[in-house]
Amino acid sequence: MAQVSKKVAAELYQKAYLIRSAERKICDNYPKDVMQSPMHMSMGEEGIVAGVCQALKKKDQVFGTYRSHGLYLAKTGETDDFFAEMYGKVSGIANGKAGSMFLSRPAAGLISVSAVVTTAIPVAVGAAYANKLKRNGKITAVFFGDGALEEGAFWESLNFACLKQVPILFVCEDNGFAIQTPLRARRGYASIIDIVSRFKSNVFQGETTNPEVIYGTALKAIAAVKKTRKPAFLRFKYYRYLEHVGVRDDFAVGYRPRNEFKKWEKIDPVKVMRKNLLRKGMTEKTVVGMEKAIEKKVERSVARAEKAPFPPRSDLYKDIFYEKK
Amino acid sequence: MKRNERFISYKDALREALLQEMERDRRVFVYGLGVPDNNAVFGTTRGLKERFGPERVFDTPLSEDAMTGIGLGAAINGLKPVHHHIRVDFLLLAFNQLANMVSILRYGSGGKVTIPFVIRAIIGRGWGQGLQHSKSMQSVFAHIPGLKVIMPSTPHDAKGLLTAAIRDENPVICLEHRWLYDQEGNVPLKQFTVPLGKSKVLRRGNDVTVVATSWMNIEARHASEILKKRGVSVEIVDPRTIQPLDEATIIRSVKKTSHCIVADNDWLNCGFSAEVAARVSRECFGELKSPVERIGFAPTPCPMTRVLEDEFYPNAGDIVRAIEKALKLKPMDLSKERFYSHENRFKGPF
Numbered sequence: 233m234a235q236v237s238k239k240v241a242a243e244l245y246q247k248a249y250l251i252r253s254a255e256r257k258i259c260d261n262y263p264k265d266v267m268q269s270p271m272h273m274s275m276g277e278e279g280i281v282a283g284v285c286q287a288l289k290k291k292d293q294v295f296g297t298y299r300s301h302g303l304y305l306a307k308t309g310e311t312d313d314f315f316a317e318m319y320g321k322v323s324g325i326a327n328g329k330a331g332s333m334f335l336s337r338p339a340a341g342l343i344s345v346s347a348v349v350t351t352a353i354p355v356a357v358g359a360a361y362a363n364k365l366k367r368n369g370k371i372t373a374v375f376f377g378d379g380a381l382e383e384g385a386f387w388e389s390l391n392f393a394c395l396k397q398v399p400i401l402f403v404c405e406d407n408g409f410a411i412q413t414p415l416r417a418r419r420g421y422a423s424i425i426d427i428v429s430r431f432k433s434n435v436f437q438g439e440t441t442n443p444e445v446i447y448g449t450a451l452k453a454i455a456a457v458k459k460t461r462k463p464a465f466l467r468f469k470y471y472r473y474l475e476h477v478g479v480r481d482d483f484a485v486g487y488r489p490r491n492e493f494k495k496w497e498k499i500d501p502v503k504v505m506r507k508n509l510l511r512k513g514m515t516e517k518t519v520v521g522m523e524k525a526i527e528k529k530v531e532r533s534v535a536r537a538e539k540a541p542f543p544p545r546s547d548l549y550k551d552i553f554y555e556k557k
Numbered sequence: 558m559k560r561n562e563r564f565i566s567y568k569d570a571l572r573e574a575l576l577q578e579m580e581r582d583r584r585v586f587v588y589g590l591g592v593p594d595n596n597a598v599f600g601t602t603r604g605l606k607e608r609f610g611p612e613r614v615f616d617t618p619l620s621e622d623a624m625t626g627i628g629l630g631a632a633i634n635g636l637k638p639v640h641h642h643i644r645v646d647f648l649l650l651a652f653n654q655l656a657n658m659v660s661i662l663r664y665g666s667g668g669k670v671t672i673p674f675v676i677r678a679i680i681g682r683g684w685g686q687g688l689q690h691s692k693s694m695q696s697v698f699a700h701i702p703g704l705k706v707i708m709p710s711t712p713h714d715a716k717g718l719l720t721a722a723i724r725d726e727n728p729v730i731c732l733e734h735r736w737l738y739d740q741e742g743n744v745p746l747k748q749f750t751v752p753l754g755k756s757k758v759l760r761r762g763n764d765v766t767v768v769a770t771s772w773m774n775i776e777a778r779h780a781s782e783i784l785k786k787r788g789v790s791v792e793i794v795d796p797r798t799i800q801p802l803d804e805a806t807i808i809r810s811v812k813k814t815s816h817c818i819v820a821d822n823d824w825l826n827c828g829f830s831a832e833v834a835a836r837v838s839r840e841c842f843g844e845l846k847s848p849v850e851r852i853g854f855a856p857t858p859c860p861m862t863r864v865l866e867d868e869f870y871p872n873a874g875d876i877v878r879a880i881e882k883a884l885k886l887k888p889m890d891l892s893k894e895r896f897y898s899h900e901n902r903f904k905g906p907f
Binding site: 361554 | 612617618620622623624626630631632635636638653654658662663666667668669702705726727
């Protein structure tokens with residue numbers, strides 16, 4: 233793996249730590265019933281979104297799923313509108329209309345996510361097709377879970393992207409569960425990598441949670457897309473720390489043992505990245521300073537969100553259609 | 558023919574709308590199964606690929622669901638996709654994208670994205686279109702907030718509405734009846750638009766209002782000609798746009814005639830005809846001299862064999878009977894009238 237500069241490493245850590253600390257805050261405040269939106273937490277996948285978004289340029293575009301707190305924070309770095317949206321306030325990303333499951337910030341390149349599995353994938357391919365026609369050099373990355381591979385629209389989208397040589401990264405965040413249903417109850421084939429390899433596509437996979445390694449893989453994938461003009465499919469495994477939806481762990485439910493988590497906890501992406509930083513010679517003091525600054529930013533955004541007003545009732549009818557002003 | 562009149566077919570009017578708008582706006586692209594093939598969506602996309610190249614005019618894998626998402630993504634990124642389906646039945650494969658993404662994305666982004674996206678789909682009928690090539694479904698699409706639905710019934714409106722739909726910054730579903738394709742009418746060569754959300758009085762009359770959609774306008778016109786012989790004057794209102802519906806024109810007409818028949822090119826149950834009936838009842842309650850009557854497909858799947866198909870589809874005769882009932886007239890002798898004659902002209906295969 234190519235050496236990652238201290239600056240890039242610090243940015244990777246800041247992304248991962250921002251996601252973790254924002255989600256910790258959500259976990260703290262969720263039981264107070266102040267955020268009435270179903271939360272699908274990103275904890276455990278920070279390495280993937282941090283790594284891939286670090287490799288993307290600001291102008292590049294991303295699409296995701298209902299589990300996209302991590303993607304939003306990694307791509308935009310923004311927390312004021314994010315928390316306001318969680319609280320359903322008028323200052324939120326979509327003025328409180330969308331919530332945790334439907335995040336969008338086109339100006340920062342996060343076009344859309346979707347809470348119906350796979351439905352954002354073809355939209356991402358269409359966005360990438362437009363980028364190709366406009367010859368603007370933008371890369372599109374679409375993030376989805378392993379469950380999406382069981383939907384027809386994934387294969388339809390992959391086929392079209394390969395056929396039309398669309399500049400897109402398909403990023404599979406594989407946690408092995410669809411809600412609680414494991415792969416063995418869902419999968420009638422041995423290897424997704426083998427299958428996608430038969431398409432006119434570049435294929436990458438990472439058995440790592442290390443943001444630095446994932447960043448390196450994403451850079452290679454982007455270079456391959458530009459060179460070969462074929463899309464790239466990337467698969468990264470991770471472990472979903474919390475229940476499918478909600479802020480608690482769910483080891484007591486019985487479908488997966490706590491021991492499994494303990495193994496993954498040792499390679500927790502945030503901890504791994506922190507160690508990487510120290511190994512690169514960043515002092516503990518600097519790292520702590522970075523962490524404090526991020527926590528402060530999160531605290532401030534939460535306080536702002538709590539104080540912000542709810543949308544006026546008339547907002548219900550706003551933005552259904554585009555209307556000439 | 559008057560001076561400055563030019564008669565062309567509905568399908569040529571659609572083609573002209575696409576061609577002229579693609580000339581005018583480089584962002585417009587046209588895609589769908591069969592778009593560049595020899596049939597060229599029954600002639601409506603003929604010559605476009607040769608003129609505008611394969612990036613702006615292309616065939617697709619079947620993949621209706623993904624191809625709809627792809628149009629949405631391209632629209633968000635500033636292009637103006639026009640997607641074609643040779644049957645409405647096939648568009649149903651894209652219902653997930655329509656109801657879960659296309660219709661909600663502007664609202665869900667807090668108004669930050671715009672979606673100039675046109676989806677054309679053809680309503681089949683006759684010569685055995687049967688169970689899966691005959692659906693209309695305008696009510697189902699119009700039910701979903703965030704989608705616009707148009708059903709042009711004349712060549713003039715086909716060109717004007719499709720042009721307006723492409724220029725609209727919102728998703729628009731354009732439902733085109735296969736049998737209208739060969740209808741001819743006066744259509745200006747120069748580009749023009751027919752605004753969405755405007756009903757049109759297709760025929761002036763005083764005794765009864767018939768609100769008709771798509772092909773049912775042809776049947777309504779036929780019915781009005783039959784009734785003219787006995788001195789009944791029928792006003793025909795074509796909503797043209799199902800969503801957003803211009804109810805004012807309909808209400809104005811019913812207030813004048815005090816009778817309303819809705820002839821919808823679709824099933825009745827929970828349908829557009831019920832929507833019109835409800836609005837007319839609300840706005841004209843005191844002025845109605847007969848209950849709003851509805852005419853549409855039989856509540857069955859569409860059968861293949863002609864004898865049953867004739868039972869399935871309503872015709873001008875059904876409209877005549879409904880009007881007679883509303884006006885308390887004795888049923889006239891219709892035995893000399895020719896109904897379902899278009900069936901004898903349309904020879905398919907589809």
